[in-house]
Amino acid sequence: MGKVATREAYGAALAQYGADERIVVLDADLSKSTKTDTFKKVYPERHFNMGIAEADMMCVAAGLATTGKIVFASTFAIFASERACEQIRNSICYPKLNVKVCATHAGLTVGEDGASHQCLEDLAIMRALPNMVVLSPCDEAETNQAIKAAIDHDGPVYVRLGRLAVEAVHDPATFKFEIGKGVEIREGNDLTIVATGLMVQESLKAADILASKGINARVIDMHTIKPIDKDILVKAAKETGFIVTVEEHNITGGLGGAVCEALSENYPCKVKMIGVEEKFGKSGTPAALLEKYGLTAEAIAEKIIKARA
Amino acid sequence: MDKRKELDLRKKATQIRKYIIEEVFSAKSGHPGGSLSCTDIFTVLYFDEMRVDPKNPKDPNRDRFVLSKGHCAPALYATLAVKGFFPEKDLYTFRKADSYLEGHPSMTYVPGVDMSTGSLGQGISTSVGMALAGKIDKKDYRVYSILGDGELEEGQVWEAAMAAAHYKLDNLTAFVDYNGLQIDGNITDVMNPEPIADKFAAFGWNVITVDGHDHKQIKDAIETAKTVKGKPTMVVCKCTKGKGVSFMENNYAWHGTAPNQEQRDQAIAELDALMAEIDKEIAEEA
Numbered sequence: 001m002g003k004v005a006t007r008e009a010y011g012a013a014l015a016q017y018g019a020d021e022r023i024v025v026l027d028a029d030l031s032k033s034t035k036t037d038t039f040k041k042v043y044p045e046r047h048f049n050m051g052i053a054e055a056d057m058m059c060v061a062a063g064l065a066t067t068g069k070i071v072f073a074s075t076f077a078i079f080a081s082e083r084a085c086e087q088i089r090n091s092i093c094y095p096k097l098n099v100k101v102c103a104t105h106a107g108l109t110v111g112e113d114g115a116s117h118q119c120l121e122d123l124a125i126m127r128a129l130p131n132m133v134v135l136s137p138c139d140e141a142e143t144n145q146a147i148k149a150a151i152d153h154d155g156p157v158y159v160r161l162g163r164l165a166v167e168a169v170h171d172p173a174t175f176k177f178e179i180g181k182g183v184e185i186r187e188g189n190d191l192t193i194v195a196t197g198l199m200v201q202e203s204l205k206a207a208d209i210l211a212s213k214g215i216n217a218r219v220i221d222m223h224t225i226k227p228i229d230k231d232i233l234v235k236a237a238k239e240t241g242f243i244v245t246v247e248e249h250n251i252t253g254g255l256g257g258a259v260c261e262a263l264s265e266n267y268p269c270k271v272k273m274i275g276v277e278e279k280f281g282k283s284g285t286p287a288a289l290l291e292k293y294g295l296t297a298e299a300i301a302e303k304i305i306k307a308r309a
Numbered sequence: 310m311d312k313r314k315e316l317d318l319r320k321k322a323t324q325i326r327k328y329i330i331e332e333v334f335s336a337k338s339g340h341p342g343g344s345l346s347c348t349d350i351f352t353v354l355y356f357d358e359m360r361v362d363p364k365n366p367k368d369p370n371r372d373r374f375v376l377s378k379g380h381c382a383p384a385l386y387a388t389l390a391v392k393g394f395f396p397e398k399d400l401y402t403f404r405k406a407d408s409y410l411e412g413h414p415s416m417t418y419v420p421g422v423d424m425s426t427g428s429l430g431q432g433i434s435t436s437v438g439m440a441l442a443g444k445i446d447k448k449d450y451r452v453y454s455i456l457g458d459g460e461l462e463e464g465q466v467w468e469a470a471m472a473a474a475h476y477k478l479d480n481l482t483a484f485v486d487y488n489g490l491q492i493d494g495n496i497t498d499v500m501n502p503e504p505i506a507d508k509f510a511a512f513g514w515n516v517i518t519v520d521g522h523d524h525k526q527i528k529d530a531i532e533t534a535k536t537v538k539g540k541p542t543m544v545v546c547k548c549t550k551g552k553g554v555s556f557m558e559n560n561y562a563w564h565g566t567a568p569n570q571e572q573r574d575q576a577i578a579e580l581d582a583l584m585a586e587i588d589k590e591i592a593e594e595a
Contacts, residue, residue: 045445048476050472055464056434058434060438064439091424091434095415
């Protein structure tokens with residue numbers, strides 16, 4: 001199976017489910033990058049370019065939603081979650097309007113564009129907003145179903161999507177996505193790796209490395225950051241006693257934060273948080289950056305071994 | 310507009326102004342100056358123009374209204390209550406912890422409120438979204454919005470202005486409550502947004518300038534806007550902040566301050582005197 005970026009899967013899903021006439025798609029001059037142009041090719045009458053004006057776009061989305069539309073608003077994660085944060089908070093989340101903020105180019109793997117375009121804080125910020133559901137799919141099949149779930153969910157949803165083409169984790173024929181339900185994708189009882197987005201792929205490879213050293217890691221694909229799946233976390237904590245979170249995001253407030261909150265209230269357990277450690281990104285190829293920031297399978301495995309010692 | 314209609318609207322406006330004073334006095338906080346300033350725009354919209362039904366506030370074919378200057382909620386609530394969307398007595402619960410009448414409008418809690426606002430600059434963008442939906446669905450409802458003149462300092466207003474013109478939203482009519490004052494003083498001293506009419510014209514809007522306390526001029530502007538094709542209309546309303554209460558007029562100190570008992574009594578007395586005058590004119594007319 002070839003590699004597909006989650007942004008590609010997003011555009012394709014919009015086109016696939018776009019026959020629903022309630023769906024309206026907005027973009028801020030990035031439709032070729034966010035892939036909303038895939039929807040535009042099929043349904044040009046329901047795609048609107050709002051220009052380089054993200055704040056306005058989020059509120060236009062809100063206004064459309066008051067009339068019964070299901071509105072997708074797309075731009076890069078940095079501009080969606082941070083530039084237009086207060087618009088999302090006051091005009092979308094507060095009145096609980098049916099807007100799906102689908103933000104592409106999240107994380108370091110944006111690559112050469114560098115720090116200004118590499119959003120490493122969006123999960124933390126969006127997760128802090130009442131009424132917001134936060135999704136972070138890892139591959140094509142999961143993204144497709146996450147978009148379908150977002151359409152079916154009545155209320156605001158933030159979907160974190162990537163630029164980089166990634167390997168498939170899930171079999172589209174059998175995979176079933178449910179908002180708020182993490183997926184155990186590898187069995188193991190020595191520890192549990194909870195990963196999100198394209199760190200799921202790296203974590204699976206890290207689990208292979210650990211297995212070669214006699215450590216059996218369970219791997220959970222946590223595609224929903226909010227509401228976080230407490231049950232799967234408590235079960236993992238009880239059965240494996242040690243949780244590792246892995247995210248292409250600052251270690252403050254993202255997946256690691258959500259997991260720690262859930263565990264500390266329900267089943268306190270040692271947690272190692274792996275992510276970008278309070279730094280901004282920089283220019284480079286995605287592979288070079290993952291290596292530089294310690295987010296390759298090898299680096300993840302090494303950090304886990306060190307944390308267990 | 311015939312004389313009787315004019316007098317009826319003046320009566321409504323005076324009633325709304327009285328309620329604005331009562332709301333802010335009851336809450337011991339709120340924004341009387343701007344609310345009194347834009348009252349006449351509300352009066353014409355809700356009592357001589359908009360297709361709304363208090364018994365069916367969510368009618369998909371209704372005209373929409375967005376208070377982009379959300380802090381003037383006292384004027385919106387008073388108007389909606391007088392129109393019959395909710396009991397007038399509830400106005401006295403404004404801003405209280407167990408009330409649904411939030412300090413800034415909430416579409417979730419208040420019947421007749423089409424959009425939650427309060428953060429300046431956002432309401433006009435949401436109006437653009439509603440107008441765009443009307444175009445997509447080929448519906449004939451119209452969208453109205455009131456902005457403050459100070460609010461024009463928010464960059465988002467101009468993003469919205471571009472978008473409304475770009476998508477030729479001739480079903481959108483907005484009003485600027487141009488009273489020249491904002492919290493910290495004169496708009497021209499704080500951050501000059503002038504020339505307001507020229508700016509909107511340059512952004513591709515049809516612009517009409519009126520006396521914002523003259524009901525006939527406001528109504529005529531709304532009617533003209535309906536005939537303009539391919540452009541949104543901005544009605545620049547020259548207003549007096551604090552209009553109708555002598556000691557509040559043209560005094561920015563009343564932007565966000567509640568009157569004390571004595572001030573409330575004086576304001577109500579002045580508005581009652583005005584109401585008596587209008588009633589006298591109505592009696593003479595009959």
